[in-house]
Amino acid sequence: MQNKPYAESCDQNRDVILSVIKPLLALSYSVLEIGSGTGQHALYFSHKLPHLTWQTSDRNENIGGIKLWLSDSAQTLPEPIELDVNNNPWPDIDCDAVFTANTCHIMNQDSVVAMFSGIGKLLSDGGQFIIYGPFNYNQRYTSQSNEHFDQWLKSRDPESGIKHFEELNHLAALSNMHLTNDFEMPANNRILHWVKRGD
Numbered sequence: 015m016q017n018k019p020y021a022e023s024c025d026q027n028r029d030v031i032l033s034v035i036k037p038l039l040a041l042s043y044s045v046l047e048i049g050s051g052t053g054q055h056a057l058y059f060s061h062k063l064p065h066l067t068w069q070t071s072d073r074n075e076n077i078g079g080i081k082l083w084l085s086d087s088a089q090t091l092p093e094p095i096e097l098d099v100n101n102n103p104w105p106d107i108d109c110d111a112v113f114t115a116n117t118c119h120i121m122n123q124d125s126v127v128a129m130f131s132g133i134g135k136l137l138s139d140g141g142q143f144i145i146y147g148p149f150n151y152n153q154r155y156t157s158q159s160n161e162h163f164d165q166w167l168k169s170r171d172p173e174s175g176i177k178h179f180e181e182l183n184h185l186a187a188l189s190n191m192h193l194t195n196d197f198e199m200p201a202n203n204r205i206l207h208w209v210k211r212g213d
């Protein structure tokens with residue numbers, strides 16, 4: 015039998031992320047999570063934010079693990095959806111918010127472009143996009159540990175790496191998503207929050 019995958023980082027960062035996204039999502043009804051990984055964040059956030067439908071998604075290789083987490087839980091979440099941001103068309107998902115954690119630095123630049131474009135098409139006016147992770151500003155790392163992390167990422171996959179805030183914000187603007195918040199988070203991470211306005 016397959017063992018449930020486990021990401022320790024999810025247990026470490028879930029409460030600080032929750033403290034930021036809780037007010038942002040207070041009036042939302044349905045969240046699409048991109049790159050859900052193990053599904054641990056999804057279970058925790060949907061437990062703490064019971065007014066939301068939390069739709070997990072990821073590339074095919076992670077769907078089995080997410081299903082194991084969801085089936086072991088007393089909570090009822092929709093089945094995970096296979097979504098690789100590079101594959102079009104995206105599944106037709108009814109949501110007014112998109113959340114993703116720790117995905118941009120794993121993706122190559124083309125995938126990041128595809129992610130922003132796909133989210134731009136999915137969200138209607140007023141829809142929100144929230145990203146958690148490390149980002150560079152003014153072409154600089156925000157810490158030495160992020161620089162080391164970036165070097166480690168690139169040693170595994172030269173196309174991966176920490177992305178630049180300014181480039182992400184430009185991609186968001188191309189899809190009519192406007193930066194509303196940029197929160198400083200522990201361990202040199204950020205939460206970026208855009209709202210779609212004016213198609």
Ligand SMILES: C[S@@+](CC[C@H](N)C(=O)[O-])C[C@H]1O[C@@H](n2cnc3c(N)ncnc32)[C@H](O)[C@@H]1O
Nearest residue numbers: 021049050051073097098099115116117120125
């Ligand atoms: C470091 S893990 C983060 C998982 C989880 N969100 C977390 O914070 O623990 C990166 C995730 O990005 C997903 N990912 C990478 N490339 C992707 C793509 N092209 N489309 C969708 N998800 C992708 C991976 O499958 C993986 O689940």
